Amino acid sequence: MTDRRGTDERLAAWLDGAMNPADAAAFEAEMAGNPALAEQAAAWRANDRQIADALAPLATEPIDPEWLAQMGLAESTAVAPAMPPAANDNPAWWQKRWVPVGGALAAGLALVLLVVGRPPEDPQDGGLSLALDSTPALQQAQLDDGRMIEPVLTARAADGRWCREYRIGDVAGLACREPQGWKVEAEVEAAPATKPDEIQLAGGTDNTGIAAANARLGTADPLGAADEAALIASKWGDR
Amino acid sequence: MADPGPDSQAMREEIIAVLPRLRRFCRGLTGHAENGDDLMQSTVERALGRAELFEAGTRVDAWMFRIARNLHIDAIRSVGRRGTQVDIDEIAETRGEDGRETVENRSDLAAAQRALQALPEEQRSAFLLVVVEGLSYREAAEVLEVPVGTIMSRLARARARIDAVVGRSQGTGND
Structure with a gap:
């Protein structure tokens, strides 16, 4: 027929x-x-x-890093540290709020500012914008290159943009949402997180790259989980 | 000779970027998670070994889909010649739609795999490339090395077959 x-x-x-x-x-x-x-x-x-x-x-399942290494592909994704890690008891940047017990570490933060004010990414930003658009804080999403990104918190900048602090492996970053995607405002190499049982709430301050970016942007207090979820559900207020 | 210049570095990065979709394509082709991952690995090995054959200015994803698909067909043919030595993947290829169980554990994924495995390989690969991976007819035609009109007719036949399979399993209240 x-x-x-x-x-x-x-x-x-x-x-x-x-x-x-x-x-x-x-x-x-x-x-x-x-x-x-x-x-x-x-x-x-x-x-x-x-x-x-x-x-x-x-297509969102993580690719096994060991396998990538076996295939000779891993080294191209590794983030080369710009300098050797500092003393290994340095907390990661977000631990400015949770300083290890007895550790006078606020002054010891040795984080390397890698990028400040990178221009807006085009849509081919390796999945960063997609991940930041859709992933709640403290959950992980996979970037196009297989690395996992974990948003840490969401807050509004003084200029009205929504910004998120995030972590990709040992890199901590701050990006703000713009019409064409998320613009990376700062990224730093962070020391590995200390163990949860070694930390406690504290009011430390620092002037590392992320904090400096927050100061520059005048970001407000972070949103609570429910507000953040509503914001994600509303596609960041887009209609 | 074995000089990994900047081009090969760029190539590796492009390959890494394609991997998640390549894996999905391979799993769709084979109907099986492990076999799909094996096919992905063979594809990457082949691509890295023959990077010099990649035509600059063409899409790395399309190139890797073509390698994967050709390796898959080679495997099916070689099983056909050897006769007995088959694994579950090739069983799928030769038995077609017989309600074979897949290793996929999500029911919607299993249902999708059942529908895909009910298709002849040439229709399945065309369907995966266009409907799942979003290639245009022209791009799919280049991957599969057939005319654009052939892609269109394979997609029409694939959809008619899928609709029959899906409709049947829904109509019988499922298994």
Whole structure:
């Protein structure tokens, strides 16, 4: 049945956006007068979506770093430290609020400012914007290169932009949301986190890269989890 | 000779960026998580070994999809010649839609895999490239080395088959 096959092929091309506008308009007019065809189109589209959605998470699973290393691919993703790590009891930058017991570390923070005021990333920013748009604080998402990013907190800058502090491995960063994506305001090499049982709440201050960026941007107090969740759900206030 | 210049570094980074999607494509092709990962590994090895054959200005993802798909077909053919030595992946290829269980543990993923494995390989690869990976007909045609019209007809037949399979399992109240 050549007719049937021809119709199926036109439907496929229409679903895939592979028709020129005139053909697409003609096909849509045909569907409007042919409920069976319209129903078939809806069913095919639903099947497509179901399969694509089911497979979508497969592309977000982390790639095993050991495997990458075996393949000789790992070194290209490693973040080369700009200087040797300082004394290993240095807390990571966000621990300015949680200083190790008995450790006079606020003055000892030795973090290396890597990037300040990088220009806005284009959409090809390795998944950073996507991850920051959609990942709640303290949960992880995978960047395109396999590294895991963990947003730490969300706060509003004085200029009205939403900003998030985050961590990618040993790199801590601060990025603010702009129409074309998240702009990295600062990134620093951070010492590994100390163990949770070694820290306690404290009111330390520092003037490391992230803190300096926060000061420069005049960021307000961080949002609570519920407010942050609502903000993510609203797509950051976008309509 | 073995001089890894800046180009090969850039190539490695592009390969890494493609890996998550390549893995999805490989799992969709084989219908099986482990076999898909094996295929991804073979694909990366082949790509790294033949990086000099990559045409600058073309898409690394399309190039790697083509390598993966060709390796997959080679594996199916070689199993066909050897006869008995088959693993679960190739069983899927030769048995087609027979309700074979997959190792995937999520039910929606398992259902999607069942629908995909009900397709002949040529339709499955076209469907995965266009519907799941978002390639245009022209790009998919280049990956599969067939005319654009062939991609269109494979997608039409794939969707008709999927609709029959999905409709059937829904209609019978499932298994």
